[in-house]
Amino acid sequence: MNLPAQPNRLSLAEEQSIYRILDASANRCREGLRVVEEYVRFHQEDEQSVKRIKTVRHQFTQVCLELDLEQALHARDTPGDVGTKISLPTEMSRQSLKDLVRANCSRVGESLRTLEEYSKLIAITAPASIEKIRYLFYDIEKHLLIDNSIHSRLEQASLYFLIDPTHRKEDFETFARSVISAGVDVIQLRAKNLSDRQLLETARQLREWTAGTRTLFIVNDRPDIALLSNADGVHVGQGELPVEEVRKIIGNEKLIGVSSHDINQAKQAAQQGANYLGVGPVFQSQTKQFEQFVGLELIKEVADQIEVPWFAIGGINCSNVPSVRDAGATRIAVSQAIYSADNINNTVDILKKSTLNPGTNLNSSSS
Numbered sequence: 001m002n003l004p005a006q007p008n009r010l011s012l013a014e015e016q017s018i019y020r021i022l023d024a025s026a027n028r029c030r031e032g033l034r035v036v037e038e039y040v041r042f043h044q045e046d047e048q049s050v051k052r053i054k055t056v057r058h059q060f061t062q063v064c065l066e067l068d069l070e071q072a073l074h075a076r077d078t079p080g081d082v083g084t085k086i087s088l089p090t091e092m093s094r095q096s097l098k099d100l101v102r103a104n105c106s107r108v109g110e111s112l113r114t115l116e117e118y119s120k121l122i123a124i125t126a127p128a129s130i131e132k133i134r135y136l137f138y139d140i141e142k143h144l145l146i147d148n149s150i151h152s153r154l155e156q157a158s159l160y161f162l163i164d165p166t167h168r169k170e171d172f173e174t175f176a177r178s179v180i181s182a183g184v185d186v187i188q189l190r191a192k193n194l195s196d197r198q199l200l201e202t203a204r205q206l207r208e209w210t211a212g213t214r215t216l217f218i219v220n221d222r223p224d225i226a227l228l229s230n231a232d233g234v235h236v237g238q239g240e241l242p243v244e245e246v247r248k249i250i251g252n253e254k255l256i257g258v259s260s261h262d263i264n265q266a267k268q269a270a271q272q273g274a275n276y277l278g279v280g281p282v283f284q285s286q287t288k289q290f291e292q293f294v295g296l297e298l299i300k301e302v303a304d305q306i307e308v309p310w311f312a313i314g315g316i317n318c319s320n321v322p323s324v325r326d327a328g329a330t331r332i333a334v335s336q337a338i339y340s341a342d343n344i345n346n347t348v349d350i351l352k353k354s355t356l357n358p359g360t361n362l363n364s365s366s367s
Helices: 012-043 047-067 070-075 097-119 126-145 150-156 172-182 196-210 223-228 243-250 263-271 295-305 321-326 344-356
Strands: 159-163 186-189 216-220 233-236 255-260 276-279 310-313 332-334
Touching (some): 012 097, 047 097, 150 216, 150 255, 159 172, 159 344, 186 196, 196 216, 295 321, 321 344
Parallel strands (some): 216 233
């Protein structure tokens, strides 16, 4: 544990310099926090982030009181501060809102570190309090700067799960939350036997359960339900509305997925503006009946010719996923593989890893 130096070990000049440093760093920290707070308040309109930053500001104010920065005001010498006369061109330019936020997050982090180090010379408990604030802010910074847009999350997705609330008799919420917690990247509500009111209610529940997670929420076939429930997107088949008509309903921000059963359908959907494709059925499925299966040959074709994200679908499980991956698929959609799992977490982990990592030990968990 670092102990503060005794006051009589610091000369008057040294003590004055320390307070000038603390004063300048505290000002920079307050300014940076305020800039970041205005961003999440007025641009993101993110109430939770605003609350978290306000908490940081409140804790920081308490630490400043403990440091007795009134003394720092007496030590302040703006005209004599050589640093105010030095500036770089980059300080006067910001390329984007994200660039602005990144710069001010750095300002806060650097200021807190400076405060933490120099306060060790004059205070006992303040350094530890500042350290806690610094780590709390680092978490806020990570949340702000990581691209959390639905399009970015789709690019990174590897496992897509189709859920039907009528498929299991046990508690639907418990099961759905377990799947989301296990880390599926996309969850699609596919429920053919619900009334419109039941479907909307269920969609709103899934929206609530996926909110704040990395799991995207998609509604099958129904752009109206997707819009009313504020889903991340809608998935349509070859017999449903075409992409351009769906886009008129849900707007430009939400995702549109399209089922494709041959290479021409895949190309057409991509050209029409689909954000992603479902390609299959690869194998016989227990959840949907098909007259024929496209097999692995279509997977190879799509892997060679299609650039938009796509998910191989149809009868995929822990046993056959290596062959799907070897055919060129890096993303898969499943249903029964998770419904029948003895351990959802392990099965999700295996399915996600096996799409990216050849040689995954598929016998390490029950499926």
